[in-house]
Amino acid sequence: FYPLQSFVSGRTINMSEVPICITAKKKEPLNLLLGLSKDLSKNVHVMNDSTRLKLHIPAVFINNFTNYLFGLAKGYCQKEGLPFSVLNALMIETVDRMINGEDPSLMQTGPAVRGDRQTMISHIQRLSGYPEMKKTYKFLSNMIKNSYSV
Secondary structure (H helix, E strand, O other), X not given: OEEOOOXXXXXXXXXXXXXXXXXXXXXXXXXXXXXXXXXHOOOEEEOOXXXXXXXXXXXXXXXXXXXXXXXXXXHHHHHHOOOHHHHHHHHHHHHHHHHOOOOHHHHOOOHHHHOOHHHHHHHXXXXXXXXXXXXXXHHHHHHHHHHOOO
16 A cells, blocks of 8 residues: 655645555455545556555656755855745746646756756856755756757
């Protein structure tokens, strides 16, 4: 029984939307889990352990890695006196487009995908006081640049 969601104390989650993945080797426990899962969610998936473990990898990318990047951005905004909330519409639009079926690889924008070396150099220089962000910026920009043709 594996709800594919991060749960945080004090935060209400609409369980009917949460994907629940279930695994069982025998029919009786599977049917029990299936019934319980369908009582909680309209998004139930039966899968084996191998598939569930594979699914955990993109879940880490979607949740943990993006959260790490949001944290870096928020820390930068706080230190630079910028309102992090000004980025809300951008975050919401990006996620909404993917939820509504757009291919993330076709949505990629920014200086790395454009091959805008001057902007990247300027960004890297401005990150001199933020070594963790600078390293992340260089790594991700390089990955993007190598993944897309300009």
